[in-house]
Amino acid sequence: MYDLREIARGVRLVSVKASDYKTAMISVSMALPLNENAAVNALLLNLLKRSCKAYPDYTSLHKKLDELYGASVFSSVSKNGDAQVLTLYAECLDDRFSLDGKSIISETIDLLKDIIFRPNVENESFGDDKLSLEKRLLTESIIEEQNDKRAYAFKKCVEHMFNDEPFGINATGTCETVKNAEMSQIYDAWKNMLSRAVIQITVVGNIDAGIVDDSFKEDFSDIDRNPYDLKTIFKPVAVESRRIEETVAANQGKLVMGFRAGTENANDNYYAVRVMTDIFGGGTHSNLFQNIREKMSLAYYCSAGFVSTKGFIAVQSGIDTEKEGAVTQGVLEQLKDVADGKFEDSIIEASKRSLKEGFTFSSPDAICKYYTSQLLDENIETPDEVIKKIEKVTKEDICKAAEKVSLDTVFMLVADSEEVNADEN
Amino acid sequence: MKIEKFENKLLNETVYCARHPSGLEIKVMPKSGYKSAFAMFAVKYGSIDTFLQQKDGSFTPIPEGTAHFLEHKLFESEELDAFKLFEKTGAYANAYTSFEQTAYLFKGSENILQSLGYLLDFVQHPYFTAETVQKEQGIIGQEIRMYLDDPEWVIMLNLLKALYKDNPVRVDIAGTQESISHIDDKLLYSLYNSFYNPSNMILTVVGSVDPEEIFSKVETSIIREKKTVPERKFTVDSPESVKKYISSKLSVGRKQFMLGYKEHILKPLISLEDEIASQVMLEAVFGVSTDFYKQMLDDGLISLDFSAFLFNGYGFSVFMFGGGSDDPEKTVKAIKDRINQVKENGISADDFERAKRKIYGKFVMLYNEIDVSANYLVSLYFTGYEPFAEMNIIRDLTVEKAEKRLACLNEEGCALSVIEPMDK
Numbered sequence: 001m002y003d004l005r006e007i008a009r010g011v012r013l014v015s016v017k018a019s020d021y022k023t024a025m026i027s028v029s030m031a032l033p034l035n036e037n038a039a040v041n042a043l044l045l046n047l048l049k050r051s052c053k054a055y056p057d058y059t060s061l062h063k064k065l066d067e068l069y070g071a072s073v074f075s076s077v078s079k080n081g082d083a084q085v086l087t088l089y090a091e092c093l094d095d096r097f098s099l100d101g102k103s104i105i106s107e108t109i110d111l112l113k114d115i116i117f118r119p120n121v122e123n124e125s126f127g128d129d130k131l132s133l134e135k136r137l138l139t140e141s142i143i144e145e146q147n148d149k150r151a152y153a154f155k156k157c158v159e160h161m162f163n164d165e166p167f168g169i170n171a172t173g174t175c176e177t178v179k180n181a182e183m184s185q186i187y188d189a190w191k192n193m194l195s196r197a198v199i200q201i202t203v204v205g206n207i208d209a210g211i212v213d214d215s216f217k218e219d220f221s222d223i224d225r226n227p228y229d230l231k232t233i234f235k236p237v238a239v240e241s242r243r244i245e246e247t248v249a250a251n252q253g254k255l256v257m258g259f260r261a262g263t264e265n266a267n268d269n270y271y272a273v274r275v276m277t278d279i280f281g282g283g284t285h286s287n288l289f290q291n292i293r294e295k296m297s298l299a300y301y302c303s304a305g306f307v308s309t310k311g312f313i314a315v316q317s318g319i320d321t322e323k324e325g326a327v328t329q330g331v332l333e334q335l336k337d338v339a340d341g342k343f344e345d346s347i348i349e350a351s352k353r354s355l356k357e358g359f360t361f362s363s364p365d366a367i368c369k370y371y372t373s374q375l376l377d378e379n380i381e382t383p384d385e386v387i388k389k390i391e392k393v394t395k396e397d398i399c400k401a402a403e404k405v406s407l408d409t410v411f412m413l414v415a416d417s418e419e420v421n422a423d424e425n
Numbered sequence: 426m427k428i429e430k431f432e433n434k435l436l437n438e439t440v441y442c443a444r445h446p447s448g449l450e451i452k453v454m455p456k457s458g459y460k461s462a463f464a465m466f467a468v469k470y471g472s473i474d475t476f477l478q479q480k481d482g483s484f485t486p487i488p489e490g491t492a493h494f495l496e497h498k499l500f501e502s503e504e505l506d507a508f509k510l511f512e513k514t515g516a517y518a519n520a521y522t523s524f525e526q527t528a529y530l531f532k533g534s535e536n537i538l539q540s541l542g543y544l545l546d547f548v549q550h551p552y553f554t555a556e557t558v559q560k561e562q563g564i565i566g567q568e569i570r571m572y573l574d575d576p577e578w579v580i581m582l583n584l585l586k587a588l589y590k591d592n593p594v595r596v597d598i599a600g601t602q603e604s605i606s607h608i609d610d611k612l613l614y615s616l617y618n619s620f621y622n623p624s625n626m627i628l629t630v631v632g633s634v635d636p637e638e639i640f641s642k643v644e645t646s647i648i649r650e651k652k653t654v655p656e657r658k659f660t661v662d663s664p665e666s667v668k669k670y671i672s673s674k675l676s677v678g679r680k681q682f683m684l685g686y687k688e689h690i691l692k693p694l695i696s697l698e699d700e701i702a703s704q705v706m707l708e709a710v711f712g713v714s715t716d717f718y719k720q721m722l723d724d725g726l727i728s729l730d731f732s733a734f735l736f737n738g739y740g741f742s743v744f745m746f747g748g749g750s751d752d753p754e755k756t757v758k759a760i761k762d763r764i765n766q767v768k769e770n771g772i773s774a775d776d777f778e779r780a781k782r783k784i785y786g787k788f789v790m791l792y793n794e795i796d797v798s799a800n801y802l803v804s805l806y807f808t809g810y811e812p813f814a815e816m817n818i819i820r821d822l823t824v825e826k827a828e829k830r831l832a833c834l835n836e837e838g839c840a841l842s843v844i845e846p847m848d849k
């Protein structure tokens with residue numbers, strides 16, 4: 001169970017008391033509209049996590065973290081529908097492992113609050129040298145996205161499929177927008193984030209909600225809150241399907257098939273689509289694993305994932321480029337089989353059991369990430385509630401959900417293996 | 426079976442250990458308040474096993490990639506594939522092959538004893554035919570190709586190839602398209618019978634379980650008999666057998682580097698104390714909170730993906746430094762300067778204490794996750810250590826020990842691996 005409180009307008013605190021673990025974890029997740037400011041916001045988040053007034057540079061901040069027995073502060077920039085989500089996490093040992101009697105958890109939470117509310121800013125500037133370092137690091141990480149071909153192909157499919165929707169924007173911006181970001185924009189983005197982001201603070205560990213509540217309330221008390229009303233565009237049906245390709249020097253081609261899920265908002269038919277996607281291409285019991293991999297021996301991986309916050313289903317597979325036709329056809333046949341109800345009841349049970357395991361968490365890290373992901377959901381659901389709803393899904397629900405799925409964009413990262421092997425010599 | 430208890434008061438954890446008459450080692454760590462359990466059935470047979478010891482003690486070569494191939498095939502059976510069995514309990518089942526071991530595992534919250542039965546059963550019942558082995562070559566072939574496009578894997582394997590001339594750690598875990606073409610059902614059966622012997626294996630279960638129930642389930646589920654286990658071949662590479670530089674071109678965004686220092690070892694394994702002293706040393710000298718790290722970052726010589734770690738196992742031990750860099754030669758020079766400077770001046774007491782505290786924290790955190798703790802228990806067992814051995818070592822570690830590890834970084838055993846972007 002969790003404890004839910006409102007700290008300020010559009011700022012809620014979700015705390016889960018967990019005393020059997022060795023660590024505590026806290027996240028502060030902040031949602032903003034996903035637009036041309038993506039790079040500025042991403043740079044801001046990186047600048048924030050590197051220092052604060054009390055620990056004004058990277059080295060002093062990390063020395064403090066080492067003293068807290070290897071506590072860590074890390075961040076992520078992600079998308080939740082057409083919103084950009086900036087999240088700061090802190091993880092630390094539980095107080096009972098302290099060697100000097102000091103509370104590790106309170107000190108870690110204080111540090112995280114310092115990072116967010118009391119950054120090392122002077123005259124509205126984070127420091128030109130610091131910004132140029134962050135620009136270099138972020139640019140490098142954008143350039144290096146192509147190193148992981150599977151993730152790169154997925155990203156390209158999303159970019160093409162949603163080219164006229166905010167969701168098509170890269171979560172951390174582009175090299176160009178990173179380069180153009182100015183200090184004044186970063187400072188404004190910080191102020192904007194504190195006053196306008198939709199915020200959820202999630203705490204999992206051996207700590208009382210009341211203490212966290214009081215402590216964050218104080219920081220928000222002098223901020224004028226006017227949170228965004230964040231909306232996401234849903235296109236339930238693909239107007240037409242298209243195929244886009246790009247060639248790279250590689251040994252294996254990467255296929256990504258982007259489908260519209262037939263849903264009209266993040267909660268629409270969620271449980272049925274979730275079970276359907278799992279039967280179609282989830283675990284080893286799924287149609288795609290059993291057929292594309294096991295029967296046809298065409299791929300090491302071929303799986304489907306559902307992005308409910310955007311009504312999007314993606315099938316991903318690593319294949320020989322010349323087998324694209326066979327794999328694409330196979331995938332569509334498997335989807336049709338699900339819609340036609342050509343699967344055993346035992347598969348539904350297998351799928352539900354496997355999804356249920358996926359909602360059984362065994363660490364503060366996993367519990368914290370589960371609740372953090374509900375940032376934009378009006379009502380918070382416990383894993384048990386989710387499991388109960390999954391169990392109610394019927395075969396008819398599954399077939400109907402599959403019928404509504406339509407193919408939008410196929411992205412093929414064609415592997416030019418001659419080129420890569422020529423370069424080896 | 427006689428059950429032995431290992432307790433650690435600080436962690437508030439207990440591990441129950443027993444040896445089955447077949448020679449199988451069993452370790453159970455119950456964890457109160459947890460909803461799931463993780464079980465791992467591991468065999469000391471990995472990609473470094475490229476030789477098989479014969480009855481007369483001599484060694485004959487076997488193709489590269491057999492351990493990994495067997496891992497894929499054991500999931501199949503004459504009636505129902507292992508994956509199908511686990512669908513009945515909902516447990517998540519998987520397996521992996523590393524340089525030194527093959528492990529079969531599941532994670533589940535309900536019907537754990539039933540899942541445990543499936544795990545013990547399918548690993549003890551190999552079933553494959555000429556056709557099923559041939560079909561698997563297609564799937565594994567795709568897996569090999571996938572890794573050939575992974576710069577992090579290629580850069581490390583290239584480094585190992587440069588550092589080691591004969592040691593099998595230089596071999597790709599899955600083998601090559603060519604080597605797996607020599608693998609057939611007969612070979613797999615014979616290797617299975619040699620390596621998959623209970624006395625060469627361990628079962629570890631961590632999480633929401635009752636040790637008594639686990640032990641009695643295992644007691645009746647082990648059908649294989651105790652046999653002599655083949656010894657591993659220990660290949661000593663001479664310190665000089667190092668190729669100083671190796672590079673490949675891949676379609677990467679920018680240059681990647683990995684610098685390696687091979688430790689010249691005369692015994693197959695370094696001690697756990699040396700391993701932990703190395704971790705603390707690397708943290709104290711190259712960690713994120715050092716002035717060195719900050720300077721390198723400010724000078725544009727490293728990025729946040731910079732890492733320094735010890736990679737060691739049976740017959741190999743390498744200190745590795747890697748990440749992205751536009752000018753690997755310059756970055757490497759700065760790392761070498763740092764090594765020489767600290768060798769001369771010693772590690773400062775502050776840096777050492779801070780690093781030690783951080784590594785202590787990491788060891789405690791390790792027992793948070795059921796899968797991580799299970800893996801660690803297996804690794805301690807295969808290297809000859811009792812549960813929680815690391816906790817006393819980290820407590821008693823001295824700066825002299827850490828400095829002694831730094832002294833192992835010698836120019837003659839050093840190589841640089843670089844991945845360059847393709848020409849556009």
